[in-house]
Amino acid sequence: MEDVGDIKVIGCKRDDCPISSGGVCIQDFEHAEDCDQAITQTSKAIKPKEEFRRVSPGTGLSLENLATMLLDRDIPTAAVIGAGASGKTTFLAMLFHRFLRHSDGFSGYRFMDSQSFLALNEKLHYADMRSRSTSVQMPRTSLEEEPVFHFKTKDKSDQSYECLWIDIPGEAMKQGLSKVTSAWHDYRGLARSTHVMLFLDLEIVADRSKRGPHVEQAIDTLVNSIQTNTWNGKNLLVVFSKSDAFAKKISNEIESIKSRFLTRLGDDFKAIEFCELHSLGAEKNAEKSIAQVWQWLHAAN
Numbered sequence: 197m198e199d200v201g202d203i204k205v206i207g208c209k210r211d212d213c214p215i216s217s218g219g220v221c222i223q224d225f226e227h228a229e230d231c232d233q234a235i236t237q238t239s240k241a242i243k244p245k246e247e248f249r250r251v252s253p254g255t256g257l258s259l260e261n262l263a264t265m266l267l268d269r270d271i272p273t274a275a276v277i278g279a280g281a282s283g284k285t286t287f288l289a290m291l292f293h294r295f296l297r298h299s300d301g302f303s304g305y306r307f308m309d310s311q312s313f314l315a316l317n318e319k320l321h322y323a324d325m326r327s328r329s330t331s332v333q334m335p336r337t338s339l340e341e342e343p344v345f346h347f348k349t350k351d352k353s354d355q356s357y358e359c360l361w362i363d364i365p366g367e368a369m370k371q372g373l374s375k376v377t378s379a380w381h382d383y384r385g386l387a388r389s390t391h392v393m394l395f396l397d398l399e400i401v402a403d404r405s406k407r408g409p410h411v412e413q414a415i416d417t418l419v420n421s422i423q424t425n426t427w428n429g430k431n432l433l434v435v436f437s438k439s440d441a442f443a444k445k446i447s448n449e450i451e452s453i454k455s456r457f458l459t460r461l462g463d464d465f466k467a468i469e470f471c472e473l474h475s476l477g478a479e480k481n482a483e484k485s486i487a488q489v490w491q492w493l494h495a496a497n
């Protein structure tokens with residue numbers, strides 16, 4: 197159906213009708229444009245522009261903000277999941293920081309804009325402090341908040357890419373072990389996500405006694421999410437996090453975890469990719485993994 201735009205009453209054919217001077221229709225039509233005496237003007241339909249539904253920058257976007265943004269356009273939306281302290285929030289803060297600091301580009305992309313600048317800046321502050329000391333921790337991502345972060349970047353040929361990130365609290369992994377569908381529905385952001393980025397903590401993977409249960413728990417969570425239709429058919433990126441400190445000695449273990457994922461989940465997800473990354477430590481090895489994450493997120497699906 198064609199959008200005809202707004203019909204506005206600008207006067208009345210009857211001289212005694214007060215509508216022209218801001219009064220009500222003399223024939224008592226609630227909608228004066230329905231009166232056959234009304235003189236109307238049709239304004240041109242306004243097509244919502246990008247600015248039209250812009251949400252204002254501030255702290256992390258709410259899920260309502262997210263819903264608003266998605267009304268206008270499809271934006272790839274990545275749910276970041278993983279056990280508590282696996283490095284999810286630090287990753288988001290450092291990702292933002294790297295783009296911001298390298299204004300001429302980082303891993304082939306330039307930072308353009310964010311509508312959740314302040315929240316990431318605040319997280320970054322903790323991440324920065326943490327990288328210099330061992331006593332400061334990132335503020336815990338609480339169960340109540342499921343903050344969404346917005347990024348806009350451009351590549352060398354000026355093509356722009358928008359994306360959204362949902363920082364899912366670590367508790368979701370524990371609750372995800374439950375096969376109760378309603379437990380999943382508490383995480384509303386998951387239902388809106390197009391991509392799932394699972395963090396596997398290499399600090400734990402490096403520990404022989406913890407490795408097996410950690411990986412199995414993550415796989416079980418994903419299996420349950422598929423059975424409850426939470427993430428079915430989505431693109432999965434398995435991230436081995438904190439690779440600055442823990443990756444080198446355990447490359448064989450990482451390979452066997454990859455096969456385990458493909459065997460258990462290969463048929464259930466549209467695609468599974470793997471990536472090693474670190475948010476703290478030297479930056480020079482980070483570019484390749486960020487480029488991979490960006491390509492994974494922005495590939496045509």
Ligand SMILES: Nc1nc2c(ncn2[C@@H]2O[C@H](COP(=O)(O)OP(=O)(O)O)[C@@H](O)[C@H]2O)c(=O)[nH]1
Nearest residue numbers: 280281282283284285286326334438474475476
């Ligand atoms: N060595 C190292 N430590 C990290 C890295 N990313 C996060 N951490 C640390 O891991 C802890 C948990 O990080 P956080 O981002 O809060 O985890 P979340 O619970 O998954 O959001 C913090 O003490 C971080 O400083 C990393 O890339 N390398």
Ligand SMILES: [Mg+2]
Nearest residue numbers: 284285336337
């Ligand atoms: Mg967190």
